[in-house]
Amino acid sequence: MGNSYFKFKQFTVYQSNAAMRVNTDGVLLGAWADVSDADRILDVGTGTGVIALMLAQRSTCAHIDAVEIDALSAADARSNVALSPWANRIDVINCSFQDFAHSVKQSYNLIVSNPPYFNQSLKSPHTSRNLSRHSDALPYTHLIDGVLKLLAPSGRFCGVFPYTEGNVFIAQAGVHGLYCTKKVNVLSHPGKRVLRVMIQLETAKKSVAETNLTIHNAQGAYSDDYMQLTRDFYLAF
Numbered sequence: 001m002g003n004s005y006f007k008f009k010q011f012t013v014y015q016s017n018a019a020m021r022v023n024t025d026g027v028l029l030g031a032w033a034d035v036s037d038a039d040r041i042l043d044v045g046t047g048t049g050v051i052a053l054m055l056a057q058r059s060t061c062a063h064i065d066a067v068e069i070d071a072l073s074a075a076d077a078r079s080n081v082a083l084s085p086w087a088n089r090i091d092v093i094n095c096s097f098q099d100f101a102h103s104v105k106q107s108y109n110l111i112v113s114n115p116p117y118f119n120q121s122l123k124s125p126h127t128s129r130n131l132s133r134h135s136d137a138l139p140y141t142h143l144i145d146g147v148l149k150l151l152a153p154s155g156r157f158c159g160v161f162p163y164t165e166g167n168v169f170i171a172q173a174g175v176h177g178l179y180c181t182k183k184v185n186v187l188s189h190p191g192k193r194v195l196r197v198m199i200q201l202e203t204a205k206k207s208v209a210e211t212n213l214t215i216h217n218a219q220g221a222y223s224d225d226y227m228q229l230t231r232d233f234y235l236a237f
Helices: 024-032 050-058 071-082 097-103 127-133 140-150 163-175 224-230
Strands: 005-007 012-014 040-044 063-068 090-094 108-113 151-162 179-187 194-202 209-214
Touching (some): 012 071, 024 224, 040 140, 050 108, 140 151, 140 163, 151 163
Parallel strands (some): 040 063, 179 209
Antiparallel strands (some): 151 194, 179 194
């Protein structure tokens, strides 16, 4: 069993009850998503709250709504927010994203998500883990529909996906008028296959700015690019 908490430079994430613990995907997204000019941010599937907390650290006054369907994960997120320096700027809402999108009238400059992405794989016997890992509870079409409903006209959606699923999501979003404008291919080591993609989508079609991010260098140490991206958060950097 992993640690019951994960300590960052400015906050600590306690995760004894959460279905999904702090992982590289979430940290990458929290460090990369563009928070410029965003005064209202929505985190879809916040889990422990780590991405919401990272975005709060990176923005000076943005209010963040963090939606989480799993009750135990939402409880951990609320506790982590309450113990953080930004408790007055983050609200954790325990409900499905579909219900949230249907009921809320607020629009958001930035919507982020590290969504469930397994479509056909064998499920865990733990219901909460299935909610966080499998797309049954939040199909991509539902996520896209909700983003389009809640996104401000000049807003952006940022997400992190496995490589194949990310390209499927880009294609599906494009059909509905949500277009990829930035894409980062994430590799574990130089020359290896792309494991993850971080994407930014907007309602205005633009040329795609595509780059690569390698987590480790050829010697196996963390790369300069990865350390530069995450140095405001990880204690080791």
